[in-house]
């Protein structure tokens with residue numbers, strides 16, 4: 001089932017929360033888009049390196065960004081990632097940032113492409129085909 005943003009709340013994982021601080025605001029006293037994009041960039045790379053089990057991953061491409069609403073100082077923003085596709089060396093993600101308390105969508109990005117690199121800094125096949133959870137890799141049940 002998808003919500004009104006077209007994203008699937010069942011498969012999108014909101015792993016990261018951010019607190020909107022004074023230094024994150026723009027001249028309109030709302031959340032600066034650049035701050036939000038920086039948080040998303042970090043989350044996309046972190047999500048990818050955990051999935052691909054490789055610390056050498058880089059963001060290659062980000063599609064159109066749709067800022068739908070904003071946040072203000074003191075709000076809690078959560079950032080969700082969902083795998084669209086496992087490529088050979090790439091991982092294609094989609095992203096939503098939303099207000100933690102109201103679930104109002106702040107932003108959606110349809111495609112973020114992260115590339116898995118070898119020790120030579122060139123694209124390298126990651127061999128992954130499905131989403132994995134660290135707890136499963138460690139043999140846990142949750």
Ligand SMILES: CC(C)(COP(=O)(O)OP(=O)(O)OC[C@H]1O[C@@H](n2cnc3c(N)ncnc32)[C@H](O)[C@@H]1OP(=O)(O)O)[C@@H](O)C(=O)NCCC(=O)NCCS
Nearest residue numbers: 058059060061086087088089090091113115117121122123
């Ligand atoms: C990432 C980088 C190593 C890729 O090099 P490249 O020569 O473009 O690599 P390739 O053409 O072999 O593409 C690698 C993968 O990315 C995908 N890709 C590359 N450009 C893409 C684009 N514009 N849109 C979608 N996918 C793209 C390819 O389809 C390929 O995926 P696959 O292996 O799953 O089939 C290189 O572009 C780079 O170092 N860029 C800078 C990255 C960086 O520093 N990012 C931080 C932000 S400043």
